[in-house]
Amino acid sequence: MINLWLGASASDAQYVFLLPNKPILPDDVDEVFLAKPDSAVLIELNGNHWRKILTIIAKLIVQNYPAWRECRDVNVFNQVGIAFSVDQLNDYKGILFVVGNTFRDQLPVSKSAEEAGVKHRAYVSYPYIWCPYLDYRQFPNILIETLREYILEKKCLTL
Template sequence: MRALGDTESATTLLYLPTPPIIDTGTPLSYSRLCELNGNHWRKILIILAKLQTTESTWRDYRDEQLLRQHEAIVFGDQLLTGHQLHIVAGKASWLRLGLDLQHFTPMEASGRLFRRENIILTPYPDYRQFPNALIDQLRPVIQAFRSGG
C-alpha cells in the first residue's frame, strides 16, 4: 500500500514510515482502522483530524471527513509531485525521504516544526511528541495553504 486517501485531490499529504493493516473488503473508516491497528493508529488519526478540521469539531471531522477530501497519508520513499502541503512526520520519515534538517527553517521556539516552502517537518504524530499546543501552531498554516494563502 502506498497511501490512504486520494493523493490527487488532497491538499495535505502526511508522510509516515509504516502503513496500517487495512481491510480491502470494507470502505476506509476511522473505526475500522483503529479496530485493525489499535491505539497507535487511533492517535495518528486523531492528530491528523485536529490538524485538518476547520468549522466542525475534530471528532466530527475524524468520523465523517478524514481521508475523504483534504488529506492523504503516504508511505512511499519520495515526496509526491504536486502543489500539496507535504507534512513529513518523524525523523525516520525525514531520513527516508532524504530531507536534511539544515535546509529548513524553524517555525516555532521549541524547534519541533520546520518548514521549507511547501514541506513541513514535524514530530511523529503521538501525543507526547505532538501535543495540542503544537497542533494549534500548525493548524493555521495548513488552513492558509488549503485556502491558497
C-alpha cells in the first residue's frame, strides 16, 4: 500500500488532500472501499484522530456549512481524494491541500502565496493551499472559517 489513495480518483476529485500519515484500514480492504471509504469505519479503526481529519476536510469543502456533518459522514469522498505521497499527484489538476510540513521541501510554499489567518496560518496560491495538519490544535475553527471566507471570496476553489 505504498501508493495508497483514498476516495475520488485524481481524474474525478475536486480537492485532494496530501497527508503525511496513512490510516489503519480494514483487514479485508478492497478497491471498492478505497474508492469510496466508509467514514464511520475509518473513524472506528483510527479513533478521534481521523474523526478530526475528516471533520476539518468536510468543513473546508462543504458548500452549505451547516451540512458539514452529513458531508463528512456520507459524501466527502465523492469530491475528495486523499494522497500520501507527492508522486501520486502527477495526473491531478484540481485544488491541492498540502497538509502539514512533511511535504514542504517537495512542494514549497509559493512566494506569490497569500496568507490566510493570524495565529494559525494557511497559504493560498491557486491551485495550491498549504495548511497546518488537520488537528484542531493546529487548525482551529477560526482558521477553517478564515480560509473558507478567503476561498469563497477569491473563488479559488471553483474550477
